[in-house]
Amino acid sequence: MADRKAPIGVFDSGVGGLTVAREIMRQIPDEKIVYFGDTARVPYGSKSRDTIIKYSRQIIRFLKTQEVKAIVVACNTASAVALEEVREELDIPIIGVIKAGARTAAAATRNGKIGIIATETTINSKVYTHFLEELNPQLTVIGKACPLFVPLVEEGTFLNDPITEEIASRYLEGLKKEQIDTLILGCTHYPLISSTVGRVMGNQVTLVNPAYETARELKALLKEEGLENTEQKQDREAMHTFYVSDTPDNFRKFAETILPCSVADTTQINIEKY
Amino acid sequence: MADRKAPIGVFDSGVGGLTVAREIMRQIPDEKIVYFGDTARVPYGSKSRDTIIKYSRQIIRFLKTQEVKAIVVACNTASAVALEEVREELDIPIIGVIKAGARTAAAATRNGKIGIIATETTINSKVYTHFLEELNPQLTVIGKACPLFVPLVEEGTFLNDPITEEIASRYLEGLKKEQIDTLILGCTHYPLISSTVGRVMGNQVTLVNPAYETARELKALLKEEGLENTEQKQDREAMHTFYVSDTPDNFRKFAETILPCSVADTTQINIEKY
Numbered sequence: 001m002a003d004r005k006a007p008i009g010v011f012d013s014g015v016g017g018l019t020v021a022r023e024i025m026r027q028i029p030d031e032k033i034v035y036f037g038d039t040a041r042v043p044y045g046s047k048s049r050d051t052i053i054k055y056s057r058q059i060i061r062f063l064k065t066q067e068v069k070a071i072v073v074a075c076n077t078a079s080a081v082a083l084e085e086v087r088e089e090l091d092i093p094i095i096g097v098i099k100a101g102a103r104t105a106a107a108a109t110r111n112g113k114i115g116i117i118a119t120e121t122t123i124n125s126k127v128y129t130h131f132l133e134e135l136n137p138q139l140t141v142i143g144k145a146c147p148l149f150v151p152l153v154e155e156g157t158f159l160n161d162p163i164t165e166e167i168a169s170r171y172l173e174g175l176k177k178e179q180i181d182t183l184i185l186g187c188t189h190y191p192l193i194s195s196t197v198g199r200v201m202g203n204q205v206t207l208v209n210p211a212y213e214t215a216r217e218l219k220a221l222l223k224e225e226g227l228e229n230t231e232q233k234q235d236r237e238a239m240h241t242f243y244v245s246d247t248p249d250n251f252r253k254f255a256e257t258i259l260p261c262s263v264a265d266t267t268q269i270n271i272e273k274y
Numbered sequence: 275m276a277d278r279k280a281p282i283g284v285f286d287s288g289v290g291g292l293t294v295a296r297e298i299m300r301q302i303p304d305e306k307i308v309y310f311g312d313t314a315r316v317p318y319g320s321k322s323r324d325t326i327i328k329y330s331r332q333i334i335r336f337l338k339t340q341e342v343k344a345i346v347v348a349c350n351t352a353s354a355v356a357l358e359e360v361r362e363e364l365d366i367p368i369i370g371v372i373k374a375g376a377r378t379a380a381a382a383t384r385n386g387k388i389g390i391i392a393t394e395t396t397i398n399s400k401v402y403t404h405f406l407e408e409l410n411p412q413l414t415v416i417g418k419a420c421p422l423f424v425p426l427v428e429e430g431t432f433l434n435d436p437i438t439e440e441i442a443s444r445y446l447e448g449l450k451k452e453q454i455d456t457l458i459l460g461c462t463h464y465p466l467i468s469s470t471v472g473r474v475m476g477n478q479v480t481l482v483n484p485a486y487e488t489a490r491e492l493k494a495l496l497k498e499e500g501l502e503n504t505e506q507k508q509d510r511e512a513m514h515t516f517y518v519s520d521t522p523d524n525f526r527k528f529a530e531t532i533l534p535c536s537v538a539d540t541t542q543i544n545i546e547k548y
Contacts, residue, residue: 040325046428048521148432151425154320158422163440170437213513248320259471272546 001070002092004229006145007032007066007241011059014042015251015263016150016188018258020097022071023215025240025260028222030229034066038271040245043150044077045119045187046172052121056082061274062243069227072218074098075209076118076187093221100217101184101210102131102199108206109182113140115175116196118186120145128186142178146171146187153189156254164193168200171215176201184208187245190274192258276343276366278503281493281515283342285333288316289525290462291405291422292532293350294371297489298346299514302496304503305512308326308340310546313518317424318351318358319393319461330356335548336366336517343501347371348493350392350461350484354399367495374491375458375484376405380413382480383456389449389479391471392460394419400459416452420461421443427463430469430528438467442474450475458482466532518539 010021012117014037014200021035038044046054056078071094073079079096087094104228107115116128123145129152134140148167157165175183183205185191191209198207222228248266255263284295288311294307310333312318316435318326330352335528339344345368347353353370361368379388397419406415422441432438449457457479459465464484472481496502514535518525522540 040321047523048316048523049519147429148422148425151422155421163437163444166440168439219383226413246325 001157002227003067004069004227005032005231006036006067006069008070009036009060009063010036010074011038011063011068011071011078012075012188013038013044013077015039015154015254015258018255019075019188019191019209020072020211020214021240023211026220027215028219028228030232031222033073034063034068034243035240036062036243037251038245039251040206040271042087043119045121046074046147049121049125051079051209052078053082055271056086057089058271058274060086060269062269068092068096070094070218070225072214072221074188074214076122079121079195080127093227095214095217095221097210097214098127098186098190099131099159100213101208102128104210104213105182105184105208106135108208109139111179111181112138113142113178113180113182115178115180115183116141116143117146117171117175117183118143118191119150120147122186123224128184140174140178142173142269144171149193150187150189159193160196162165164196165200167252168193168196172197172200180205182206182208184210186210239251239264243269243270245269248261250262276501277341278343278501278504279306280343281308282342282381283308283310283337283340283345284332284348285310285337285345285352286349286462287312287318289313289428289528289532292529293462293465293483294346294485294488294534296533297485298459298492301489302493302502303500304506305496306503308337308342308515310337310517310518311491311525311526312519314545317342317393318349318385318393319395319424320421321395323355323395323399326352327356327359330360330547331363332548333389336543336545341365344368344492344496346488348462348488350396354392354401367499367501368490369488370400370493371462371484372460373405373489374487375403375460376409378484378487379418379456379482379523380406380409382482383413385453385455386412387416387452387454388415388455389454389457390415390447390460391416391420391423391449391457391464393424393443394421396460400457414452417450418445422469424463427466427530433467434470437472438470442467442470445473446471449515454479454484456480458484460484514539517543519545
């Protein structure tokens, strides 16, 4: 029997998954999080399936040493190519962000045309398309890789900038032409430029951020498995811990702009050892 | 006594160093090259000094297993932060790209104002400034990190594009104001957008690509150490070998647009083991 007081493991290639961690903190504030960001090997989005599976296995081995009771793959690329591979090796529940995003989009669309923007590896995996067609074979699904969005977000100075809008216009042109009415932000970095994406797509298009639904799915899963932490925490500021594979400075700076809690407790580990 | 017929090891975080390999192939066509591109952990430019040193050590250990007679660090970031650290651990000659670039720029400037564009880690290391001031303490040296240039080059579709020109205008604005007359392309990816950078800076600014001078330095070094390959190769197409840390497909595609030789012989290795 797993310990209900144990933390939830959440991982991403870098800082993007913090948008998912933030949503978990909002929806289930009594759960402790152990977050791992693979900042020494970021980004994942242009790397191969085998490499992402290898990295995900190493991270899961590390999270197990932290005695987590469940794992959230807060990275679309890793969810797309590694989740099903690693699930069968695990004795604790693990969820990704893709099923949640697909479900929300399928429920939101009125004209049945759904767009997905994501990294190259996620788009090439066709996992979103697969889940959406499973939910409703009538849906038309159009994916578009946007490889510059992650570096634009990480660059920091271009967040609300005509250059980002120009790049977004270029990437999103085809999706607009196809008259999609629902767009999945299929990379955990993208919610940070959702206002630009929304402006380019127009009011009539619903943007789906899988983070919200993922946190809901996690909450339901913990309940179902009898894993909810029923003990109310006194010190919510200090209950989460953060690990990274590169030095923590840049991560801390970025995380402080996203999270409602302190990230002072961020430790570098050698992930290649796991 | 090292084997004169042994290959030269050349490494980079990914494909950028191929611009240096290309220049070595041109200037010393009888030398065999073993190239390593760290495509599973690319990019290096925003990662910490300690992480880059660790990665460089692993790569050098791998190149030693290939019995290279000399090593070229064809990556500005690794040259900036790791070269001096690893040099003392090695019993074969090793050179980087930074000294060569600094020397060319110091010889080229007329008004004594030199600009450097590079990754964040290279700029923060101040290694270019240090070398330039050693060559001539009267020089004014201005560095500017351009973190989006590497993803723009790797994206592929934006190489000759108004978006790249707009981003370049933004990054280079300050250097133009300072009226530099010489600009070092301090990242091995940047020669691939040198026409855009040249257009933005104007005709009066000399662009310095350290690759040319690095190949010259290597040629002189091999002569000095009695390490030149004096045996003329028959089959220049097949004499070079390529290794990468991620799957070879994308690397091959990119390399074929840069190199005059075949890259069919590209093998993936597990660099974390070294």
